[in-house]
Structure formats: structure tokens, C-alpha cells
Amino acid sequence: xxxxxxxxxxxxxxxxxxxxxxxxxxxxxxxxxxxxxxxxxxxxxxxxxxxxxxxxxxxxxxxxxxxxxxxxxxxxxxxxxxxxxxxxxxxxxxxxxxxxxxxxxxxxxxxxxxxxxxxxxxxxxxxxxxxxxxxxxxxxxxxxxxxxxxxxxxxxxxxxxxxxxxxxxxxxxxxxxxxxxxxxxxxxxxxxxxxxxxxxxxxxxxxxxxxxxxxxxxxxxxxxxxxxxxxxxxxxxxxxxxxxxxxxxxxxxxxxxxxxxxxxxxxxxxxxxxxxxxxxxxxxxxxxxxxxxxxxxxxxxxxxxxxxxxxxxxxxxxxxxxxxxxxxxxxxxxxxxxxxxxxxxxxxxxxxxxxxxxxxxxxxxxxxxxxxxxxxxxxxxxxxxxxxxxxxxxxxxxxxxxxxxxxxxxxxxxxxxxxxxxxxxxxxxxxxxxxxxxxxxxxxxxxxxxxxxxxxxxxxxxxxxxxxxxxxxxxxxxxxxxxxxxxxxxxxxxxxxxxxxxxxxxxxxxxxxxxxxxxxxxxxxxxxxxxxxxxxxxxxxxxxxxxxxxxxxxxxxxxxxxxxxxxxxxxxxxxxxxxxxxxxxxxxxxxxxxxxxxxxxxxxxxxxxxxxxxxxxxxxxxxxxxxxxxxxxxxxxxxxxxxxxxxxxxxx
Amino acid sequence: xxxxxxxxxxxxxxxxxxxxxxxxxxxxxxxxxxxxxxxxxxxxxxxxxxxxxxxxxxxxxxxxxxxxxxxxxxxxxxxxxxxxxxxxxxxxxxxxxxxxxxxxxxxxxxxxxxxxxxxxxxxxxxxxxxxxxxxxxxxxxxxxxxxxxxxxxxxxxxxxxxxxxxxxxxxxxxxxxxxxxxxxxxxxxxxxxxxxxxxxxxxxxxxxxxxxxxxxxxxxxxxxxxxxxxxxxxxxxxxxxxxxxxxxxxxxxxxxxxxxxxxxxxxxxxxxxxxxxxxxxxxxxxxxxxxxxxxxxxxxxxxxxxxxxxxxxxxxxxxxxxx
Numbered sequence: 005x006x007x008x009x010x011x012x013x014x015x016x017x018x019x020x021x022x023x024x025x026x027x028x029x030x031x032x033x034x035x036x037x038x039x040x041x042x043x044x045x046x047x048x049x050x051x052x053x054x055x056x057x058x059x060x061x062x063x064x065x066x067x068x069x070x071x072x073x074x075x076x077x078x079x080x081x082x083x084x085x086x087x088x089x090x091x092x093x094x095x096x097x098x099x100x101x102x103x104x105x106x107x108x109x110x111x112x113x114x115x116x117x118x119x120x121x122x123x124x125x126x127x128x129x130x131x132x133x134x135x136x137x138x139x140x141x142x143x144x145x146x147x148x149x150x151x152x153x154x155x156x157x158x159x160x161x162x163x164x165x166x167x168x169x170x171x172x173x174x175x176x177x178x179x180x181x182x183x184x185x186x187x188x189x190x191x192x193x194x195x196x197x198x199x200x201x202x203x204x205x206x207x208x209x210x211x212x213x214x215x216x217x218x219x220x221x222x223x224x225x226x227x228x229x230x231x232x233x234x235x236x237x238x239x240x241x242x243x244x245x246x247x248x249x250x251x252x253x254x255x256x257x258x259x260x261x262x263x264x265x266x267x268x269x270x271x272x273x274x275x276x277x278x279x280x281x282x283x284x285x286x287x288x289x290x291x292x293x294x295x296x297x298x299x300x301x302x303x304x305x306x307x308x309x310x311x312x313x314x315x316x317x318x319x320x321x322x323x324x325x326x327x328x329x330x331x332x333x334x335x336x337x338x339x340x341x342x343x344x345x346x347x348x349x350x351x352x353x354x355x356x357x358x359x360x361x362x363x364x365x366x367x368x369x370x371x372x373x374x375x376x377x378x379x380x381x382x383x384x385x386x387x388x389x390x391x392x393x394x395x396x397x398x399x400x401x402x403x404x405x406x407x408x409x410x411x412x413x414x415x416x417x418x419x420x421x422x423x424x425x426x427x428x429x430x431x432x433x434x435x436x437x438x439x440x441x442x443x444x445x446x447x448x449x450x451x452x453x454x455x456x457x458x459x460x461x462x463x464x465x466x467x468x469x470x471x472x473x474x475x476x477x478x479x480x481x482x483x484x485x486x487x488x489x490x491x492x493x494x495x496x497x498x499x500x501x502x503x504x505x506x507x508x509x510x511x512x513x514x515x516x517x518x519x520x521x522x523x524x525x526x527x528x529x530x531x532x533x534x535x536x537x538x539x540x541x542x543x544x545x546x547x548x549x550x551x552x553x554x555x556x557x558x559x560x561x562x563x564x565x566x567x568x569x570x571x572x573x574x575x576x577x578x579x580x581x582x583x584x585x586x587x588x589x590x591x592x593x594x595x596x597x598x599x600x601x602x603x604x605x606x607x608x609x610x611x612x613x614x615x616x617x618x619x620x621x622x623x624x625x626x627x628x629x630x631x632x633x634x635x636x637x638x639x640x641x642x643x644x645x646x647x648x649x650x651x652x653x654x655x656x
Numbered sequence: 657x658x659x660x661x662x663x664x665x666x667x668x669x670x671x672x673x674x675x676x677x678x679x680x681x682x683x684x685x686x687x688x689x690x691x692x693x694x695x696x697x698x699x700x701x702x703x704x705x706x707x708x709x710x711x712x713x714x715x716x717x718x719x720x721x722x723x724x725x726x727x728x729x730x731x732x733x734x735x736x737x738x739x740x741x742x743x744x745x746x747x748x749x750x751x752x753x754x755x756x757x758x759x760x761x762x763x764x765x766x767x768x769x770x771x772x773x774x775x776x777x778x779x780x781x782x783x784x785x786x787x788x789x790x791x792x793x794x795x796x797x798x799x800x801x802x803x804x805x806x807x808x809x810x811x812x813x814x815x816x817x818x819x820x821x822x823x824x825x826x827x828x829x830x831x832x833x834x835x836x837x838x839x840x841x842x843x844x845x846x847x848x849x850x851x852x853x854x855x856x857x858x859x860x861x862x863x864x865x866x867x868x869x870x871x872x873x874x875x876x877x878x879x880x881x882x883x884x885x886x887x888x889x890x891x892x893x894x895x896x897x898x899x900x901x902x903x904x905x906x907x908x909x910x911x912x913x914x915x916x917x918x919x920x921x922x923x924x925x926x927x928x929x930x931x932x933x934x935x936x937x938x939x940x941x942x943x944x945x946x947x948x949x950x951x952x953x954x955x956x957x958x959x960x961x962x963x964x965x966x967x968x969x970x971x972x973x974x975x976x977x978x979x
Contacts, residue, residue: 142720147789147813156784156810156823164817167912227820227841229914241909245840246918261842 011341012334019330020323027319031312038308043282046304047270050284050297053213057221057295058288061206065290068103069160069179071096072197075108076183079194083185086115086122090135093126096199097133104128104168104176105200107138108183109145114194121145123195151196154180158193162291165203165231167240175203175231175240177291207232207239210295216303226292228260259283263294273298340369344376356384404439404467411440411470414477416447419612427520428455431611432638433619435582441634442469442511443580444477448484453520456484459638460513460532461580463554472509476501476555480515490517490528491565494555498530498563501556510556514578516640523570523642528563530555535578536603538614539571544604546596572644575611577603582635586622594625611639680711681878684732686723686741688716689907690915691923692832692863693736694900695758699889701903708881708888716911727752727868733875734867734882739943739951740794742866746970747961751869753972756883756941758890759862759930763831764796766851767838772825775849777856780805786812786819786827796828798954799858816841832926840919860954861947862930872972880974883941894928897921943971 075092078084084092089108096106109123121139128134139145146152154161160181168174178200185194206223210232213221220234228243238247244260247253255274262269266287273281280301287294302309343361350358360377363369412434419431432445442462449455458480462469476497483496494515501511512532518525531554534547552563570576579599586594602621606614615637622635685693696714699705705712715732717723724745726732736758737745746752766785768774774783780800785807787793800807810824816834819827820841829835831852838848853859865883872879893900901921908915931940938944948967955961 144789144813147811149815149817152810152812153818153821153823156818157821161821227817237909241914242916242918243840243842245842246916249840249918250916257842261844264842 011338012331015334016327016330020327023323023326027323031315031319034315035308035312038311039305042305042308046282046299047284050215050270050282050299051268051286053215053221054284054286054295054297057209057213058286060209061288061295062290064102064205065179065201065288068100068199068201069290071100071103071106071199072179072181073160075197076181079108079183079185079197080191086110086118086124089124090126093124094133094135097126097128100199102201102205103199104174104202105178105198107198108195109138109151109198110195111193112146127200150178150180150198154182154196155193158182162293164225164227164229165240168202175207176200177203203231213297215297215299218300218303219298221295221297223288224260224263224294224296226264228264231293259285263287263296264292266292266294337366337369340373344372347376351380351383354387356380356387401439407467407470408436408439411474414474415445421447422449425449425455425520427643428518429611429641429643430457430639431615433615433636435619435631435635437582437631437634438466440467440470441465442473443582443634443636444473444511445578445636445638446477446480447638447640448481449520450484450488454488455518455520455640456515457518457578457638457640458513458515459535459578459580459636460511460555461582461634461636462511463509465633468507468509472501472511472556476511476513488517489565490515490526491563494528494530494563495561498555498561499559502559505556508557510554512550512554512580514550516576518570518640518642523572523574523644524567525570525576526565526567528552528565530563533579533581533584535576536600538575538577538603538607540573540607541571544600544607546600570642572642575607575614575639575641577614578638578640580634580636582631582633583618583622583637585633586626586635587629587632588626589629592625594622598625611641614639680713681734681875681882682713682715682726682732683882684715684717684723684726684735686717686735686737686863688913689904689911690833690913691901691904691920692927694893694904694924694927695886695890696736697889697903697907698893698896698900699885702889702892704885704888704892705882708885710878710881710885712882712885724750724752727866733871734865734879736863737866738791738862739860739864739947740955741791742864743951743955743965743970744960746965747955747963752866753869753872754864754943754970755867755872755879755972755974756865756886757861757943757971758864758941759927760933760936760938760944760947761862761930762795762852762854762858762860763833763862763926763930764792764853764858765829765831765835766796766826766853767819767829767835768826768849768851769819769822769843770847770849772822774825777803777805777851780807780826782807783825784808784810784823786810786824788828789813792830793828794954794958794960795853795858795860798958799853799856802858803856832923832930836919836922836926840916858950858954859936859947860951861943864943865941869972872974876974883975887941890928890931893924897924900924939976941973941975 093106093108097103105125105127107123107125112120115122121137123138123145124135125138126133126135150161150163160179163178163180165175165177168176178198180196180198183194183197184191210221210223215221222233223231224244225231228245229240230238230242230244231240233239244263245257248256248260253274259271259273263285268286270282270284273283282299282301282304283296285294285296340361340363347358347360360373363373415434421430422428430447434441434443434445436443442465443460444462445457445459447455447457460473460476462472462476479497479500480493483493483500487493487496494513497513513530514527514532514535516525516527529547529550530552531550534549536544536546538544553561584594584596584599598621599618602618603614606617609617618637683696685696687693689697700712700714715726717726723732723735723737724741727735728750742752742754766780774780787796787809789811797809810818812818812827814834816827816829816837818824820838820843827834835850839845865886867879901917901924904920905915905917936944945967948971952961952964956964
């Protein structure tokens with residue numbers, strides 16, 4: 005079973021559609037042109053047959069027409085005595101075997117001594133010829149068509165065919181010519197000269213015409229009556245119009261009208277009892293009758309139909325063979341493909357040694373095979389590498405985890421840090437962007453009343469930064485044990501950090517020393533973000549930006565010291581650039597303004613709450629964007645001397 | 657040359673030679689076999705006459721011997737005839753009576769080709785008009801006289817060829833016969849203008865059943881059976897037109913008369929139309945006194961008859977049908 009989306013199905017569908025369309029096109033064109041050419045040759049053949057018949061009939065009829073015409077001329081120019089006219093008509097019959105009767109019929113009472121009717125008439129009785137004067141009260145010829153019509157029309161006239169007197173079998177027609185004579189010097193209409201002609205030879209001529217098996221020829225009179233017709237009972241009984249009426253066929257009626265109008269045409273005849281027909285018709289010039297030649301469509305196009313049928317059968321057979329061959333070829337090509345897909349599935353499951361299908365012939369498939377086996381080898385190698393790398397990475401990661409723990413252990417992280425020092429409250433947070441970071445904060449108390457706190461940010465990130473941070477933090481504690489002034493601490497710290505600093509790392513650093521008794525704050529800012537002073541009574545305000553370079557760059561750099569006095573309740577918020585430069589997806593920074601706004605709105609909160617609020621605000625700003633830099637915040641709150649004194653007194 | 661096929665009293669009844677208990681009733685229609693007389697042939701073919709207890713023999717007239725001649729000579733006991741012809745014969749002394757009127761309307765019309773431009777009666781003036789040589793010409797002639805139109809009458813027999821060949825401008829025709837022959841000669845109905853005499857106050861009924869007054873009295877019972885069975889034949893013909901048309905065409909072909917179903921079908925339908933009373937208040941087989949009066953007056957005016965037989969003497973029905 006071929007699946008609908010399979011390659012074979014799609015190829016077969018396209019190939020078959022195209023081929024079928026091509027065959028249809030070729031077949032239609034062939035049929036169309038062959039049909040036209042058959043129609044054309046049938047038309048030519050029909051015209052030839054009909055014209056031949058017409059010529060043959062006219063050849064017989066035209067000499068007949070001469071006889072009464074000559075008689076009419078004779079009567080006008082030099083009329084014989086009326087009594088010798090019998091001899092004349094008898095002679096006409098004697099000399100013309102095809103004439104079965106002849107008459108010279110006169111107007112009523114034309115010769116007073118001859119009475120009302122005078123019409124010398126000769127006819128055949130077997131081999132003998134008789135003559136008598138036609139006309140009596142039972143045969144008033146003046147009112148007959150053969151007499152009256154040429155008289156009224158003053159022209160020669162072939163009568164409608166009729167059966168011979170006595171209802172005999174002989175079909176006749178009369179040719180009548182009006183003639184004139186001189187009477188008292190005037191040319192007057194005198195009568196009608198006629199010949200009677202048997203139409204038997206004519207009907208034979210037409211009936212002899214054979215067209216295929218069922219085709220035929222027929223002849224109509226001027227009234228459309230069947231003079232000859234393949235169905236004997238139709239002859240002289242039916243007209244094309246009575247047939248049309250019984251069959252309710254407008255087309256047949258129209259053909260009849262066109263025929264008796266004297267037109268010639270080859271056209272479709274429409275459907276008959278026995279099928280579709282074609283007809284050619286043409287008039288007989290003498291009598292105005294019309295000959296029709298009927299071609300049965302089925303026989304006319306029989307050869308074409310059988311050839312077409314044979315072609316269709318061959319084409320269908322060809323299409324079937326084509327389908328089978330295509331299926332076979334496509335299957336032979338596509339079978340390895342499904343084997344390849346099985347192999348690919350196995351490879352995906354980790355089985356790199358899977359066997360590939362063998363390809364011998366098809367170039368493209370051989371290329372696919374080579375590529376596939378190359379991929380297999382590469383994958384195997386890659387996986388080995390990957391295993392090694394992963395193991396190494398895991399080792400590093402575990403070391404980094406340990407390093408992080410060590411680093412975090414280096415900075416104080418228990419809050420509140422000094423429950424016995426009520427003058428100061430503090431809270432700090434360090435969130436590294438990586439396993440280990442370069443930010444640091446620290447605080448400690450020296451000499452009972454001096455509270456030292458610091459925040460810094462090492463250039464760079466990761467392990468080097470964290471090592472540099474550890475060094476900075478260790479040096480700070482060591483130096484702060486000996487020196488008390490912030491500027492001196494900073495100078496010493498800078499000197500130590502700059503010494504042999506070949507990696508050119510540096511650290512921005514803010515160091516403050518707060519006198520817990522007086523609230524006096526001395527500080528040095530080495531290129532760090534200026535902290536913010538949050539005062540109960542004054543506006544929340546950022547320190548002046550640092551005008552000095554970070555630590556670790558120049559050994560002999562002097563760091564100026566500044567000081568100020570904190571009011572009880574004042575808070576100092578310090579931070580690293582990870583806060584102000586926290587980015588969201590659209591690269592918007594959290595920035596100082598947002599930070600200041602949060603601080604201002606939450607100025608009454610405790611250091612811990614303030615930092616938590618700030619952290620939430622940062623998270624709300626950043627949302628899902630990964631953290632790119634360490635975030636460190638520290639808030640120191642000076643509770644005041646009174647508070648401290650009271651506490652001290654209580655301690656005492 | 658003699659185009660008319662001669663019939664020497666063609667006897668169509670099959671029972672002629674069989675032995676009979678009583679004398680047969682010999683019937684002759686007034687023309688050769690055609691659908692105009694369908695009811696009689698159907699009654700014979702279906703055995704209606706036999707069922708009615710009357711032995712009917714059907715004979716036909718010829719161009720030289722009419723049905724009236726048959727009646728006069730005693731060759732036929734009962735005939736059909738055109739009212740005008742019967743009145744003329746009666747006037748000439750034949751003691752015939754109408755025992756049942758079949759047709760209630762005139763079928764006569766004037767036809768002109770549309771191409772001739774003759775659209776109204778006034779257009780007839782001075783035109784050549786073909787008219788039957790014998791018999792049926794009185795009514796159309798009376799009508800044109802009544803309309804005050806003077807035309808050139810051209811006598812013809814029964815052929816429409818002179819008209820088709822444009823030898824005349826107009827021709828009198830029977831609706832059920834010649835008029836349809838035009839159509840069956842290829843002339844479309846819309847190519848022909850018609851002027852029915854009935855539309856100009858000359859709706860004179862036509863075919864009726866006649867017998868001699870003496871026969872009517874002597875064989876009244878048989879005649880009643882004949883008329884009743886004939887009417888039954890007409891009713892059957894009306895309901896079985898395909899059968900009737902086939903019967904007629906077969907009869908005509910046996911008699912060597914050119915025939916086709918298309919024409920006989922038309923004729924049968926039109927004859928049935930003419931038998932229907934239409935707007936006239938007349939019963940089946942009744943000759944209305946007004947129609948009788950109209951007919952005799954036309955003949956009298958044209959000096960074809962001299963005396964007018966009283967209606968009751970002329971029309972002596974043998975049965976009465978109540979519609």
C-alpha cells in the first residue's frame with residue numbers, strides 16, 4: 005500500500021497527471037482534426053453523389069421539357085389544324101420512349117364546334133399508343149393543377165408527382181407549358197401543352213444511391229412530399245413536414261423548408277429513431293424538387309471511433325505499465341531511504357555502530373551513504389570529546405562551588421551583625437551574576453567606637469575578580485588593624501594592590517569610618533558609585549561623585565578624605581553598579597533616578613526592608629532578563645548617640 | 657394525368673359477404689375515407705353497430721358519384737352531407753331529411769400568405785381568390801358579398817398548390833384539411849393570415865346525417881341505433897385518438913389515398929372541435945333552427961334554392977341527446 009504522503013505516491017501522482025494530460029491533449033487534437041477531415045470528406049462525397057444524381061436526372065428531364073415547349077411555339081407560330089393534333093401527340097409518344105402521355109389542352113369552348121372540352125391526348129397501352137380528347141364533366145381539366153397553375157402563373161410547370169390513373173404503381177409528373185394563339189389578330193391564351201413522364205427511373209436513380217450500411221438518399225417534391233424514400237410506405241404519403249410534426253422536430257421542419265426553398269447545404273440532421281445523421285441536400289434545377297443524401301453519424305465516424313477506442317485502451321494500458329514501473333523504480337530508490345531513517349533513529353538513540361544500507365548504483369544515495377557514515381564517525385568522536393569536556397567542566401563547577409562558599413564566608417552575612425551596638429543598624433546583600441563574583445562589602449568595629457564599613461567592585465568578573473576581591477578584603481582587614489584614618493587605609497590598600505599587579509586589575513572602593521559616639525563619618529571614595537544619604541529631615545541625596553581613580557592602578561596615589569556628621573536616624577545606602585545598570589530585555593537600565601525614587605519613597609524603612617524593597621524593584625524592572633553583573637547593596641543606619649548612650653548605660 | 661384516384665364504390669365493410677338475417681343499413685360518408693368521418697369507422701371497427709343490433713355497411717362516393725347520388729339511387733340508406741349541399745338537393749326535389757347534425761360550426765376560412773400583405777377583408781378587393789369548384793362555395797361567397805368586397809374568383813378543385821405557387825392571392829380552405837396542408841407543405845402557421853367565415857356571422861354548420869324521408873319512417877329503429885352507435889364511435893375516437901388515427905391511415909392507404917398520421921391527427925382534433933357546441937345553445941346532433949334559417953337564407957339570396965322547406969320537415973331527429 006502506497007501512503008498518501010510517500011515519495012512514490014507524489015512522484016506517481018505528478019508523472020501520471022502530466023502523462024494523462026498529455027495523452028488527453030494529443031488524443032483530443034487527433035480526434036478533432038480527424039473528425040473534421042472525415043466530415044469534410046463526407047461532405048465532398050455527399051456533394052459529389054447528389055450532384056451526380058442531379059446531373060443524371062436533369063439529363064433525362066431537360067429533353068422532356070423541350071417537347072411541350074416546341075409544341076407551344078408551333079401552336080403560336082404555325083398551328084396545325086385542330087384535328088391533326090391527335091396525330092401530333094401520337095407522334096410525340098412514338099418518337100420519345102420516355103414520354104408516357106402528351107396532351108394539347110385548350111381553353112373552354114376554344115373551338116366552338118368542339119364543345120366545352122377539347123384536349124387531344126395520347127397515352128400508351130402496353131406497346132400501343134392511343135389517343136382521345138380528354139375532359140368531360142367528371143374530368144374538368146381547366147381546374148386541375150397541371151392546367152390551372154401554368155395558366156395562372158403564365159410559366160412552364162412540373163406538377164407535384166402523382167400516381168398514374170387507376171391508382172397504379174407508376175409515379176408520374178406532368179410538364180406543362182402554356183401556349184398562345186392568334187385570334188382576330190390578337191395574341192390570346194389558348195391552352196396548355198404537356199408531356200407525362202414516368203418517374204420510376206428517377207426514383208431508381210435515387211434509390212440506387214448507397215451510403216454505408218444505413219445511409220440513404222431521398223427526394224422531395226416542391227411541397228416536401230417524399231417522392232423517393234427508403235421506407236416505401238412514406239412515398240407520396242408523408243412529407244418531411246408531416247414526419248417533423250409526428251416527431252415534434254423543429255429541426256426537421258427547418259431542413260424541409262430549406263430544401264424546398266431550393267438551397268444546398270451539408271449539415272447535421274439531428275437525431276432519428278436510429279441515431280444521429282448528417283444530410284446534404286441540393287435542388288433539381290428543372291422541377292424545384294430537392295435531393296437529400298443522409299449520412300449516419302455512427303457509420304461515418306465508425307473507423308475514427310474504433311481507432312480512438314483502441315488508442316484509449318493502449319494509453320490506459322501504457323499508463324498502467326508506467327505506474328507499475330514508476331512504483332518499482334521509486335521503491336528501489338526510496339527503500340534505502342527508509343533504512344537510512346531507521347539507522348538515524350538508532351544513531352539518535354546512541355547506537356553509533358548501526359549498519360547502513362548498502363548502496364551500489366545510485367550516485368546521490370551513495371553520497372548520502374558516505375555523508376551518513378562520516379556523520380556516524382564524527383558523532384562518535386564528538387561524543388567521546390563531549391564526555392571528557394563534561395567531566396572537566398563538572399570538576400571546575402564543583403571547585404567553583406567551593407570557591408563561592410569560601411568567598412561568601414569571607415564577607416559578613418549574619419544580620420543584625422552587632423546586637424550589642426544599638427547605635428548602628430546594618431543590612432547588606434551580595435548577589436553574584438556567576439558562581440563567584442568581584443563585588444565585596446565588609447564592616448567591622450575597631451577601638452570600641454569606630455565602625456568601619458566598605459563596599460567595592462573589582463574590574464572584570466569570575467574567578468580572577470573573585471581572587472582580587474579576596475585579596476582586597478584580606479588587605480583591608482589587615483591594614484585597618486593598624487591604620488585608623490580612611491585616607492591612610494586607602495593609600496596602604498592601594499599600594500598593596502598596585503604592587504606587582506601585572507594583570508592590571510583594579511577595584512572601585514568606598515570606605516567609611518563612623519564614630520559611633522559623635523556620628524561623624526570620615527570616608528574615601530576610590531572611583532566607586534557615590535552612596536546615598538537618606539535623612540529623616542532632609543532630602544534623600546547622593547554623595548558627590550568620586551574624583552579619584554580606583555584602587556590598584558597607581559601605587560603612589562593619594563586619596564583625599566571627606567567627612568560629615570550624621571544625624572541620628574540618617575541612613576547611608578551604598579551599592580555597586582550592578583544596581584544602577586541592571587538591564588531588562590529592552591536594554592533599559594534601572595538607573596539612579598529609579599533607585600533614588602525607591603529610596604525616597606521608603607526612607608522610613610529599616611535597612612533590611614529597604615534593601616528587600618530595592619531588590620524587588622530591581623527584579624520587577626529586569627524581569628526574566630539574565631543578570632549580567634553582581635548586585636551588591638549595603639545600608640548603614642545611624643541610630644544616634646542617645647540611643648547608644650542609653651544602651652551603654654544599660655550595659656554598664 | 658388523371659390525378660384523381662377513381663373509386664368505384666369501394667366497400668370497406670367486412671361483413672358484406674356474410675349471410676345476414678336482415679338487410680344491412682348501407683352508409684356512405686360524403687367523401688373518401690379520412691378523419692372527418694372517424695366516428696363511423698371507429699363504431700364499425702369496435703363493433704358498436706353490432707352491439708346496437710344494426711348491421712352497417714360502409715361505402716364511399718367517388719368524384720363522379722356523390723353520396724347524395726347514392727341516396728337518390730338507393731345505393732345507400734343513410735349518408736352524411738354538407739348542410740348546404742343537402743339543402744340544394746332537397747330543393748331539387750330529393751326528399752331527404754336530416755336525422756342528426758354532427759358539425760355545429762363552419763370550418764371554412766380564407767387564407768392568404770402574410771407576404772401578400774392581405775391583412776383585412778378590405779384588402780381582398782380585386783384580388784384573385786381560389787374557391788372550390790363545387791359544393792362548398794356558397795357560404796364564403798355570401799360572406800364576401802355581405803362584406804361588400806368584390807374579388808376575382810378562380811375555381812379550383814381540392815389542391816392548394818395554386819395557392820402555394822402564388823397563382824392566387826387567397827384561397828378558401830377547410831380548417832381541418834387544406835389549412836393544415838399548407839403547414840404540411842412547409843408554410844409555417846405564422847406565415848399565413850386566416851379569415852374564418854364564422855367570425856363574420858356565417859357560422860353555418862356543416863356535416864349532418866341524412867336519409868330519405870321514407871327510410872326515416874320505415875327504419876326508424878335501425879336509424880336510431882345507427883346514430884346512437886355512431887355518436888358512441890365519435891366519443892371513443894375522441895378518447896382514443898392514436899388508435900383512431902392509425903385506423904384511418906390504414907384505411908386510406910388500403911384505398912391508395914395518400915395519407916399520414918400528422919394530417920389525420922389534426923383533422924380529427926378539428927372535427928371534434930367543430931362538433932362541440934361552443935357558444936351555441938345546441939344539443940348534440942341537433943340542428944339549431946337559427947342555423948337552418950341562416951343556411952336557407954344564404955341559398956335563397958344567391959338564388960340557388962327557390963322554396964324553403966319548413967325546419968320541422970327538414971330536421972327530423974331519430975334520437976335526442978341531452979348533454
